Amino acid sequence: MEKFIIAADCAVRVKDTGGDGPVIVLLHGYLESIEVWDDFIPLLSPPCRVVAIDLPGHGISEVKGEIHTMEFLADVVHGVLGELGIGHCCLAGHSMGGYAALEFLRKYPDMLSGLVLLHSTPNADSEAKREQRQRETDLVLAGKKELLSRTNPPKGFHNENRRRLKKYIDELADQVMITEDEGIVALLRGMSGRRDLNETMQKSALPQLIILGRGDEYITPDVAEAMLVRQPQARVVWLDRAGHMGFLEQPGETARAILDFMAC
Numbered sequence: 001m002e003k004f005i006i007a008a009d010c011a012v013r014v015k016d017t018g019g020d021g022p023v024i025v026l027l028h029g030y031l032e033s034i035e036v037w038d039d040f041i042p043l044l045s046p047p048c049r050v051v052a053i054d055l056p057g058h059g060i061s062e063v064k065g066e067i068h069t070m071e072f073l074a075d076v077v078h079g080v081l082g083e084l085g086i087g088h089c090c091l092a093g094h095s096m097g098g099y100a101a102l103e104f105l106r107k108y109p110d111m112l113s114g115l116v117l118l119h120s121t122p123n124a125d126s127e128a129k130r131e132q133r134q135r136e137t138d139l140v141l142a143g144k145k146e147l148l149s150r151t152n153p154p155k156g157f158h159n160e161n162r163r164r165l166k167k168y169i170d171e172l173a174d175q176v177m178i179t180e181d182e183g184i185v186a187l188l189r190g191m192s193g194r195r196d197l198n199e200t201m202q203k204s205a206l207p208q209l210i211i212l213g214r215g216d217e218y219i220t221p222d223v224a225e226a227m228l229v230r231q232p233q234a235r236v237v238w239l240d241r242a243g244h245m246g247f248l249e250q251p252g253e254t255a256r257a258i259l260d261f262m263a264c
Helices: 070-084 096-107 127-141 146-155 166-178 181-192 198-203 221-229 251-263
Strands: 002-007 010-016 023-027 049-053 089-094 112-118 208-213 235-239
Touching: 002 070, 010 070, 023 070, 023 096, 049 070, 070 096, 070 181, 089 096, 089 251, 096 112, 096 181, 096 198, 112 251, 127 146, 127 181, 146 166, 208 221, 208 251, 235 251
Parallel strands: 023 049, 023 089, 089 112, 112 208, 208 235
Antiparallel strands: 002 010, 010 049
16 A cells, blocks of 8 residues: 655655564665565565655655755654554665664664664765765756666666666666656765764664675675674675665565564
């Protein structure tokens, strides 16, 4: 079932499978929407009740101002859960969705049964990454977001998967073009200014799962390994044939890792 919910004074599109199973909430990444989960949700439901949210500025959720901080996204997720009557859930965030999930952990830890980072990191942006986000912001403001639609989606996939999964790459490219420019810019600014949450993860007793891809060009294995040194408490799953989109590249393995984690 899909519907709109007003959460943190923002109109948000939500997909909810319903059911009585444990709840997992899926938060998509940058330049994505809830449609990115269409083929993955059936691998989790049943046994889980799955909720997916169009984060503000993406999909067809509302854009609220010139910057969408990760704290704001966490507040929106909190509001959605309240409207759905969900008091406890496992939160799974892909890339940017993971940044929002980490802020949710910082602000609302008592509502979580577990945290899953899908190709995401608690690290703040490096200076080089902030410069890259500014370049993307400038492209969008100059009316050239079609360049993002051509370059970003293929880069998300392991080079061995790009031909096989061209359907997904094309769909993601289309998603870029229909995403409002203001929403892209607001989220780029929010990601660029986010805080380092390594300590928040380290000090939390919450069960944590980090899923990473050996062929990820955004969070490269060397960067991921350095991050994992700081997170010894987390369970880690490496996908050997995936890039940054493991739930599309190796969906069965990703779903099994999440379901096993939620059952522990």
